[in-house]
Amino acid sequence: MQLKELKNKSDEELVEIILKDKNIFPVLIERYQNKLFRYIKRISNLNNEDIEDLLQEIFLKVYKNLNSFSTNLKFSAWIYRIAHNTVISNYRKLNCRPKEIYEKDNVQLWDKLIHDVNIEKNINNDFVKKQIFKVLDKLDCKYKEVLILKYLEEKDYKEISDILKKPISTVGTLLNRARKQFKEIVEKNNIKF
Amino acid sequence: MIDKNFSKKILNIIEEKNIKPEPKWKFKIKEFSIWFLLLCSILLGSLSVAFILLEFFNADWDIYTQLTDSFLEYFIAVLPLFWIIFLIFFLFLTYFEFIHTETGYRYNFSKILIINIIISIFLGSAFYLFNFSHYINQLTLNYLDHENRKYLTPREYIWFNNINKGLLAGKLVKVINSHFIKVQDLNKEYWLVNIDNAKIIHPEDIYLNSFIKIIGDIIDENKLRAFEIRPWNQIHFHIFIEEHKSQPLFIR
DSSP states (O other): OOHHHHHTSOHHHHHHHHHHOGGGHHHHHHHHHHHHHHHHHHHOOOOHHHHHHHHHHHHHHHHHTGGGOOTTSOHHHHHHHHHHHHHHHHOTTOOOSOSSOOTTOOTHHHHHHHHHTTOOOOSOHHHHHHHHHHHHHHSOHHHHHHHIIIIISOOOHHHHHHHHTOOHHHHHHHHHHHHHHHHHHHHHTTOOO | OOOTTHHHHHHHHHHHTTOOOOOHHHHHHHHHHHHHHHHHHHHHHHHHHHHHHHHHHTSOGGGHHHHSSSHHHHHHHHOOHHHHHHHHHHHHHHHHHHHTSTTGGGSOHHHHHHHHHHHHHHHHHHHHHTTHHHHHHHHHHHHSOHHHHTTTOHHHHHHHTOGGGTEEEEEEEEEOSSSEEEEEETTSOEEEEEOTTOEESSGGGOOTTOEEEEEEEEEETTEEEEEEEEESSOOOSGGGOGGGGSOOSOOO
């Protein structure tokens, strides 16, 4: 099969093909390697080398467990779940507070959050980025996790539910509490955007 | 960001280490096991409901004043605590197993618990009405000693301890004639019981080797004059009880 044809296949179709021919697996890896790299960077304090090692472990797990994937959920939710669980289980005492904000994050992605918590923002994006970092640093890990999935990874409630293996109602509650805590931190610390 | 040959590196590792996807049947077995355990938990939870119903509907609410000093004392004495704890345990175990099914995590705790309680009550009622709990109760009365039974059937304890008040519970082992029956009490001792003046409650539920409760007067050592005889458990849908294919013992 031509590479172009493969790149047009859905994730679920690719899984079926990979199970018959492992040489197609790199197509799926290339589809997700950057996304998962960014995701791990956002939820951990690992350096690039460690993230790459972890990604290797994640993709090997994905390959071994391909037969457990079911179309009851989206493939992206399934692979994010494996990534999330691998990060948590490998680094149990992981400090979920990164030393620095991920530079490639587009601050526009955080606009929606700032809008959702009714905070006024000025137009200086670098400044906004630094302020966001200040707030994130103070958030509980479980709230930071859902904010990242919702606003940076742009996952919907159902996908977040499938990634974290929590009921959709719980995801909604976590997001509400996360936004509330975000706003409280902003107000308490007199942080300006 | 990532090494451009990263994907090829993964493929090389897969080939070098001969890594293969786990076979589908392994995941199917795991899924089947979870569902099997889930079903067992639901059934055991339902069985405990059946026993709670058995204890509740066969307690002697109408004669509690003869058994204890107050209604509250009687209620506490017959409360089937073991079965209630058993039920709560299996309700939580069912929840835990359900959230480990493929999509069970999508449902919140209260929804799962409510549905589980409804299923347990429905199935438990069916088990009770079709006499499963009665049958198991009879087995425990026959084969377990009192010490091992007292948590399973708390109402037995009151009868066990009140023989001097003329309260005798035991197995009907023989109908000697129309005046006397022979009963083996819960302590495995034999009693001769005069039934001339006895009122029989639910005679259709009393058969040879069934357990009964007798209210009467002790007239001599191991001899009792009965005023009332009632079955240990009421039986529903008699077609499932083999003994009921024969004539009822007491025809008045």
